[in-house]
Amino acid sequence: MTDEFILYEQDEGIATLTMNRPATLNALTGVAETRSVVEACERINADASVRCAILTGAGQAFCSGGHVKDLRAKKGLGEGSAHAIQNRYRESVQRMALALYRLQVPVIAAVNGPAYGAGCDIATMCDIRIASTRAAFAESFVKLGLVAGDGGSWLLPRAIGMSRAAEMTFTAEPIDAATAREWGLVSRVVEPERLMDESRALAHRIAAHPGTALRMAKRLLREGQRTGLETLLEMTAAYQAIAHHTPEHDAAMQRLFERTS
Structure with a gap:
């Protein structure tokens, strides 16, 4: 040990x-x-x-x-x-x-x-x-x-x-x-x-969820405890722009449409 x-x-x-x-x-x-x-x-x-x-x-x-x-x-x-x-x-x-x-x-x-x-x-x-x-x-x-x-x-x-x-x-x-x-x-x-x-x-x-999104979501929760809404919204927009371009997002959307089609 x-x-x-x-x-x-x-x-x-x-x-x-x-x-x-x-x-x-x-x-x-x-x-x-x-x-x-x-x-x-x-x-x-x-x-x-x-x-x-x-x-x-x-x-x-x-x-x-x-x-x-x-x-x-x-x-x-x-x-x-x-x-x-x-x-x-x-x-x-x-x-x-x-x-x-x-x-x-x-x-x-x-x-x-x-x-x-x-x-x-x-x-x-x-x-x-x-x-x-x-x-x-x-x-x-x-x-x-x-x-x-x-x-x-x-x-x-x-x-x-x-x-x-x-x-x-x-x-x-x-x-x-x-x-x-x-x-x-x-x-x-x-x-x-x-x-x-x-x-x-x-x-x-x-x-079970994409690691990149989880890490960004946690960071936003942490920042939300100590910053103003306007600042957090700017940070959220930047993170969301990154998230839209991740392969994890594309794969998740593909799975969603496969289930609903």
């Missing part, structure tokens, strides 16, 4: 990324783990055959966030001067956040267990979230006298709205999978033994 934090598997245009530190509940102990995530994202972006990705955790947890023993010992992310810590966050968890958010293909978070702190935020970096009944979500930073160093204060309100994001942030209390669904944090909740089957089935429905 590889020592990499991320196990990378690919099948039929679907890349499955598994955070693989079950003994520590897939905690982020430092730069090595976050670099593994970044490298997996770069690999996907460079591979046009990938049309969808699934992110999950090995063992009982999705991701427990920062490694609390290291944090207590002032090791890993919390080692050194304030300036050193600031730079380490920029070069580790924040690079990871940007890499996951900028993934060009649709990403499904298959949340198999607790997603606490950075683990909760990693889930919000994905496009779609499916939760096991064993999942729980906590924006737990203030409980440790910390703040979300990975962009959670930007990501979480966009996923569930400001009031509920504030409640999760200020109480640091976990919500269960049913509440996460009620609040819109996840799309569906399934039994643990069905989680990966459901996630793969959805990934196959997505990956």
Whole structure:
């Protein structure tokens, strides 16, 4: 078994990324783990055959966030001067956040267990979230006298709205999978033994479509969160012009007319 934090598997245009530190509940102990995530994202972006990705955790947890023993010992992310810590966050968890958010293909978070702190935020970096009944979500930073160093204060309100994001942030209390669904944090909740089957089935429905169109559609959704309508319309017109000239569009139109003739 590889020592990499991320196990990378690919099948039929679907890349499955598994955070693989079950003994520590897939905690982020430092730069090595976050670099593994970044490298997996770069690999996907460079591979046009990938049309969808699934992110999950090995063992009982999705991701427990920062490694609390290291944090207590002032090791890993919390080692050194304030300036050193600031730079380490920029070069580790924040690079990871940007890499996951900028993934060009649709990403499904298959949340198999607790997603606490950075683990909760990693889930919000994905496009779609499916939760096991064993999942729980906590924006737990203030409980440790910390703040979300990975962009959670930007990501979480966009996923569930400001009031509920504030409640999760200020109480640091976990919500269960049913509440996460009620609040819109996840799309569906399934039994643990069905989680990966459901996630793969959805990934196959997505990956059945042309990769170029999927990547452009995702980019438009991302840009729509932060830009004005006029700017997005200009971007859409440019993307649509490109799409009209792709062989995937021609093939799709051919199939459509063959079915209806």
